[in-house]
Amino acid sequence: MSNDLDTVFAALADPTRRAILAMLLEDDMAVTDVADPFEMSLAAISKHLIILTKAGLISQEKRGRVKWxxxxxxxxxxxxxxxxxxGQFEPVNLDAFERFLEVELPATDDP
Amino acid sequence: MSNDLDTVFAALADPTRRAILAMLLEDDMAVTDVADPFEMSLAAISKHLIILTKAGLISQEKRGRVKWxxxxxxxxxxxxxxxxxxGQFEPVNLDAFERFLEVELPATDDP
DNA sequence: CGTATATTCAACCAAATGGTTGACCAAAAC
DNA sequence: GTTTTGGTCAACCATTTGGTTGAATATACG
Incomplete structure (x- = not known):
């Protein structure tokens, strides 16, 4: 009865996980770098990444000791x-999307 | 920090609630009629409807003693x-959507 | 070699989720 | 006016979720 819409929507329901996805939109990242801007333990971020992986929203590949x-x-x-x-929603409203990113991306304190 | 994407995605993460939305696609319904095809108490469905309402995905209006x-x-x-x-996803793939409905709609045992 | 770095694991915790039941209340029907 | 009917409320329960910490593992560095 549980299909993958369950896991995908559940994964998207958390702001931390949405922020991570937005960060990965820029580039692939190592787990530690993903965790950096969040005020949260590395283990917590690691769990979030596992949830995103199970939902298929990201993939993780280990090269050496870092996991990309x-x-x-x-x-x-x-x-x-x-x-x-x-309903028919605007196909790609990039402006609206950028607005989401501003709200959702963690404050990266480096100028 | 919690915006409405949180509540919307969380609401969509439950198969019962997605099925309810799909049912309402056909027509407005009374709470009791929504609950009918589910093997679950009326109170449970009532809670699901409250969650959908809080997410803004449905509205409820009481007329007489029935709530629509x-x-x-x-x-x-x-x-x-x-x-x-x-990403750019197919704008409206109705076929794919119908397939979801078949999987997700509760079996209505009346032919 | 020994140490630092990257990441996960395990145990734990508080709070949220999804369900139940039974009492309750308002509107309709008889 | 009594009884159905439609729906919610309240208390409860089991499970899941999102976080913590500290130990464990594996790779790289010097």
């Missing part, structure tokens, strides 16, 4: 289709 | 925009 996280935007496709079924 | 539930698809807009920021 890579965005997998295709995992959003099914969820997007489901939502589109309820 | 109405889909509010606009509440999905922000979440949709957010997701679209990660």
């Amino acid at each position: 996280c890579k965005l997998e935007p295709d995992a959003l496709r099914a969820a997007s289709v489901w939502m589109q079924g309820f | 539930c109405k889909l509010e698809p606009d509440a999905l807009r922000a979440a949709s925009v957010w997701m679209q920021g990660f």
